[in-house]
Amino acid sequence: MKTEALPSTLTLAIDPGKSGGIAYMSDNRPPQAVPMPPTEGDLVVFLRDLTAGAKDAIAFVEQVSGFVGVAQPGSSAFKFGRNFGFILGVLQTLGVRVELVRPQKWQKSLGLGSATGCASKTEWKNKLKGAAQRLYPNLKPTLATSDALLILDYARRTAPTSAARGEGIQCISLGSL
DSSP states (O other): OOOOOOOSEEEEEEEOSTTOEEEEEETTSOOEEEEOOSSHHHHHHHHHHHHTTOSEEEEEEEOOOSOOSSOOOHHHHHHHHHHHHHHHHHHHHTTOEEEEEOHHHHHHTTTOOOGGGSSSHHHHHHHHHHHHHHHOGGGOOOHHHHHHHHHHHHHHHHSOSHHHHHSSOOOOOGGGO
16 A cells, blocks of 8 residues: 655645635645635644644634724624634644734735725635636636635745745744734
């Protein structure tokens, strides 16, 4: 029976919204992307299996705030924040280093302008999806996976090697949020 070698490095990029996604790459293997798992249990199993055996794992997680640009019910904001915190907790439990990255930072690095230059949120999201499709045509990015893939691209450009990733990365703990 042939066993696949465990990755020595693993980079994850997470768009924490319920309709977000997770992109990842290990060692020199091609990147992959999946929509956000549908339940918390599915998310735990996916991340646990993905990070098992990785010697150096880091997750670039989109840093979210309570304001998403449009009015939304308090219950929706609470659910969004709860999901974000859950993801951070799972990563912390698995021993994955986390770097929070603000949307403006990874989006600016693409040189696409900003959401304010678009007529609608839909137009902006489609612009981001188009950028992900150009960067990762073989993955067939969707609206669910495109932001995660673009965050992964940001991670690849700002921390291209294992040694570089260790420099200047501030690990977070649940107490620092």
